[in-house]
Amino acid sequence: MTDTLTRLAATIDARKAADPDSSWTARLLAKGPEKCAEKFGEEAIEAIIEATKGDRTRLTSEAADVLYHLLVMLAARDVPLGDVLAELDRRDGTSGIDEKASRPKG
Numbered sequence: 001m002t003d004t005l006t007r008l009a010a011t012i013d014a015r016k017a018a019d020p021d022s023s024w025t026a027r028l029l030a031k032g033p034e035k036c037a038e039k040f041g042e043e044a045i046e047a048i049i050e051a052t053k054g055d056r057t058r059l060t061s062e063a064a065d066v067l068y069h070l071l072v073m074l075a076a077r078d079v080p081l082g083d084v085l086a087e088l089d090r091r092d093g094t095s096g097i098d099e100k101a102s103r104p105k106g
């Protein structure tokens with residue numbers, strides 16, 4: 001899973017210098033980070049719709065779209081996937097319930 005995402009992130013990074021006529025990623029990146037973020041939001045909503053309906057096949061496909069567009073959005077803002085994975089590693093073993101309870105009240 002991580003290998004797949006790392007490979008895809010590297011492909012997306014390489015597309016920063018590609019021709020928008022031959023690469024969908026390059027075309028998306030050329031539209032700017034705001035458009036990439038908007039596109040990610042659209043894909044997330046499509047995944048939400050399929051999750052709500054309960055169609056596992058369509059949800060799988062939409063989830064793949066979400067992950068691809070998440071990586072494009074991160075690339076558009078020069079946030080390395082490695083930083084996100086490191087943040088997940090940092091959280092590993094900390095229950096969300098415990099983390100929430102430890103937040104300052106107010």
Ligand SMILES: N=c1c2ncn([C@@H]3O[C@H](COP(=O)(O)OP(=O)(O)OP(=O)(O)O)[C@@H](O)[C@H]3O)c2ncn1[C@@H]1O[C@H](COP(=O)(O)O)[C@@H](O)[C@H]1O
Binds near residue numbers: 008011025026
């Ligand atoms: N994983 C993907 C990937 N997932 C989705 N898409 C494209 O994202 C686009 C989404 O377009 P739309 O907005 O029309 O999507 P949609 O939601 O399906 O369409 P509607 O419901 O809105 O009609 C489609 O053209 C998909 O083909 C992707 N394009 C590229 N990749 C990966 O990126 C690599 C590089 O691609 P290029 O940059 O095109 O060389 C590829 O080898 C793939 O590994």
